[in-house]
């Protein structure tokens with residue numbers, strides 16, 4: 001039996017980050033969008049792999065290096081299989097890996113829009129706490145405070161206050177975790193015992209009025 005509301009939110013970002021650069025096709029300083037397609041080049045026992053981006057105006061391509069002259073034997077079988085089959089989940093993981101993209105491109109535009117799938121793990125009749133587990137299959141650019149405030153339907157200043165007074169606990173070693181995009185597996189616990197609108201916040205955590 002449980003005595004606190006426990007929910008899992010799976011965060012699905014809508015748009016992959018886009019590098020911006022001068023396009024050699026149309027000459028504009030413009031954004032490039034992932035085509036979600038790979039280009040491979042095998043040279044003896046060495047393999048190159050690129051993720052292909054396209055200029056949003058003229059379709060000119062830009063290849064983002066994923067591997068360069070990597071020995072085939074050093075690549076694990078799952079990755080080789082993903083490369084050979086154009087595995088969409090594997091490609092998506094790379095397309096959303098904003099840190100790796102920033103290593104290849106100076107200017108990267110990030111998008112914060114996400115879809116959230118909620119799963120109720122445990123819902124007691126009455127609860128004064130809510131525990132939220134975040135499942136994040138691919139990197140998101142949405143900050144934790146914006147995510148929680150929007151989905152719990154409370155203001156960010158109130159959320160900040162709850163955090164400062166220790167009523168909102170965030171299991172993270174990172175400094176300023178509230179202002180950063182959350183990582184997979186992050187757990188937060190919110191103590192609502194002295195909040196008058198507790199029930200509506202609990203309801204929001206479960207996904208609105210339903």
Ligand SMILES: [Zn+2]
Nearest residue numbers: 023026055058
């Ligand atoms: Zn162009």
